[in-house]
Amino acid sequence: MIVCPSCRAANEEDRETCESCGRSLEPGPVTLAPQRPPVSAGPVLEIAPPKPPSRWRPYVIVGGLVLVVAAAGGFLLLRPDPCEGTNFTSDAFGYCLTVPDGWTAEPALFGADVTLDQFAPPTASTTVIVEAVDLEEGVGLDEWAGFVRQQDADAGLVPGPASEAIVDGVTARQWDVSATSDAGTDYRMREVVVVRDEVGWRITLNDTEDSFDVSAASFEGMLDSWRFR
Numbered sequence: 001m002i003v004c005p006s007c008r009a010a011n012e013e014d015r016e017t018c019e020s021c022g023r024s025l026e027p028g029p030v031t032l033a034p035q036r037p038p039v040s041a042g043p044v045l046e047i048a049p050p051k052p053p054s055r056w057r058p059y060v061i062v063g064g065l066v067l068v069v070a071a072a073g074g075f076l077l078l079r080p081d082p083c084e085g086t087n088f089t090s091d092a093f094g095y096c097l098t099v100p101d102g103w104t105a106e107p108a109l110f111g112a113d114v115t116l117d118q119f120a121p122p123t124a125s126t127t128v129i130v131e132a133v134d135l136e137e138g139v140g141l142d143e144w145a146g147f148v149r150q151q152d153a154d155a156g157l158v159p160g161p162a163s164e165a166i167v168d169g170v171t172a173r174q175w176d177v178s179a180t181s182d183a184g185t186d187y188r189m190r191e192v193v194v195v196r197d198e199v200g201w202r203i204t205l206n207d208t209e210d211s212f213d214v215s216a217a218s219f220e221g222m223l224d225s226w227r228f229r
Contacts, residue, residue, distance in 0.1 A: 082096070083227055086098045090130070091107075092117060093130065093132045093201075094199075094228060095229060096227050097226045097227065098225035099222070103218070104119065104120055104122060105117065105119050117129070117130040118130075119222070121215075124211065124215070125208055126206070126207045126211065126215040127207075128205050128222065129206070131202050132200065132201050133199070133202075134199060135198050135199065141172070141194065145162065145193050148193050149162070152191070157177045157179055158177065158178075159175050160176045160178075161175060165192055167192065167194045167226050168226050168227055168228050170194050170196050170228075172194035173193050174192040174193075175190075176189065176191075177191065185208060186209035187206065188206075188209050189204060190205040190216065192204070192223065196228055205219045
């Protein structure tokens with residue numbers, strides 16, 4: 001018996017063609033179709049799709065910005081006023097203080113374009129002058145004090161020994177200078193210098209030697225009330 005390779009029908013051994021499909025039963029080369037290896041049952045990989053952005057995210061970002069702005073505004077509105085309790089706020093410089101009773105406060109013009117703050121009692125020779133200048137980066141109190149002392153020396157004055165002072169919690173330097181006018185009147189000047197935020201401050205009391213101690217007491221009160229803005 002011969003099995004037809006095409007239709008798998010059984011045929012007598014002496015037949016040359018298949019009784020069922022008519023295909024040749026003669027032996028010859030047989031072409032085998034390539035066999036695919038069985039697919040092994042490996043692990044199934046599952047890739048999770050990315051999570052969509054939260055619908056609350058824009059509200060969270062906007063809310064955070066609103067809180068930051070509100071906090072900054074609240075700080076500006078609720079922070080203590082540094083000038084509260086004083087009676088003078090400078091229009092030219094960033095400070096305020098309490099002017100002694102009976103004293104006047106007015107701008108003082110030095111040269112063509114230099115305007116400083118000046119305080120004085122109405123019937124005495126006492127004056128207090130305040131000026132502030134921008135310093136180069138890195139200039140500290142020692143350099144600023146040395147510069148002012150050199151200015152005093154260049155004017156023919158002899159600065160006395162320097163001592164430490166405090167202006168609104170900031171360390172300062174102070175010293176006295178004595179001079180005699182051509183008319184023979186003795187004067188004394190007290191220089192107070194301080195550096196804050198790269199600004200050099202110079203606060204100067206001028207008076208005659210006879211009344212200097214009285215005016216110096218008022219001057220100390222002004223420095224005690226001094227507030228940077």
